[in-house]
Amino acid sequence: MSTTEQDIIVVGGGMAGSALAYGLAGKGRKVTVLDAPTDTNKASRANVGLIWCQSKFLHLPDYAKWGFISARLFPALTKELEEISEHTIPVNYLGGVIPVLSAEEYASRGEYIDKLREALGEYKGCMIDRTELERKLPGIGWGPEVCGAAWCEEDGVIDPLALLRAFRVALPRVGATYRQTLVYDVQPHAGGYRVTTRDGVFDAERLVLAAGLANRRFVQFAMPDLPVYPDKGQVLLVERMPYVMPIPVLGATQTFGGTTIIGFRHEHSGHHTRVVPSDVATEGQWAIRVWPELGKKRVIRAWAGLRVMPEDKMAIYSHLPGHPKVTLVNTHSAVTMAAAHARLLADFALGGDLPETAQGMTLKRFGYDC
Ligand SMILES: Cc1cc2nc3c(=O)[nH]c(=O)nc-3n(C[C@H](O)[C@H](O)[C@H](O)COP(=O)(O)OP(=O)(O)OC[C@H]3O[C@@H](n4cnc5c(N)ncnc54)[C@H](O)[C@@H]3O)c2cc1C
Incomplete structure (x- = not known):
């Protein structure tokens, strides 16, 4: 020893x-x-x-602020890490969107943003309509139900x-x-x-x-x-498509390699890490309503992971x-x-x-x- x-x-x-x-x-x-x-x-x-700051969380304003603080520190950190490691880190600091599929959802997400702005004092985000969403992500053929999105300019996505x-x-x-x-x-x-x-x-x-x-x-x-428990997430990986999503879409996020990760489940099921197809089907159906092109592609992998969730x-x-x-x-x-x-x-x-x-x-x- x-x-x-x-x-x-x-x-x-x-x-x-x-x-x-x-x-x-x-x-x-x-x-x-x-x-x-x-x-x-x-x-x-x-x-x-x-790198997700929006929607985290109205009832925890300090945690929400902490996310924004981290997001602002990211560009200098990744630049420094790239120099020291001599490895490229694919990353976009271009904001993030949560698409909405109905007028009710548009209104309730808008209310949430208003409350978040009030709680934080500052919030660089808003609801955007479909026209603005199409302008931000012109390469995505949005489904007919998509009427807009929650937008936050401080979000981003990195190759983890x-x-x-x-x-x-x-x-x-x-x-x-x-x-x-x-x-x-x-x-x-x-x-x-x-x-x-x-x-x-x-x-x-x-x-x-x-x-x-x-x-x-x-x-x-x-x-x-x-006071920490396993919070299970299950995701589907859809085959490679041309890269059209520099701004990440929550729930159907295209990776830098062109595949798309679908999923936003939070499950309380102990240390169980099996993928249950009937569970993830709901997210798959939602993703196809958002981006119908996904429905024509093959799912090439699926996996589950356990988040480390404080109570x-x-x-x-x-x-x-x-x-x-x-x-x-x-x-x-x-x-x-x-x-x-x-x-x-x-x-x-x-x-x-x-x-x-x-x-x-x-x-x-x-x-x-x-
Ligand atoms: C499906 C899914 C999607 C997610 N998406 C996002 C996202 O988009 N953005 C985001 O911010 N977060 C996301 N998360 C959460 C994020 O992945 C976790 O918060 C993060 O990985 C936790 O990191 P950690 O280092 O605390 O724990 P872990 O990732 O669990 O790392 C712990 C490390 O400790 C090691 N270890 C444990 N026990 C031992 C031992 N006995 N001996 C030696 N080593 C040990 C493990 O091997 C591991 O390397 C997601 C999680 C899941 C499951």
């Missing part, structure tokens, strides 16, 4: 762990990321890649695997270590923390727990239960009760929040304060003393 002394160990190198580790390395700390594929923690490799790969390549180049190894256990040890892995033990003064749903197991030395749907950035040197990161939108995680969370993991907008995102809101 080997023992390695680190300033800080990040358990989990998915979207959240990689972004925060990148930020920590930028602070000159000796950081090691320990990550290995597991069956249930695949969200970072199963998502759509939306390219982003993850760029973090991976960049991490060692900014001084961090990435070790592919399965973590078995995390425990307090000699005033710091000991992480037991398939390849030996690693000791560190500080820890970040960013292992997705597996965080529920790793926090147990400090708290019996974590109140807001992110959790928190120290653990009684363990101020352990930082927990759990969010269901770790692609959208990646820039905020990379740029704004490192100080907190090193003992400083959370940024003002995120100060309500600790475990204190669930009654924990931390």
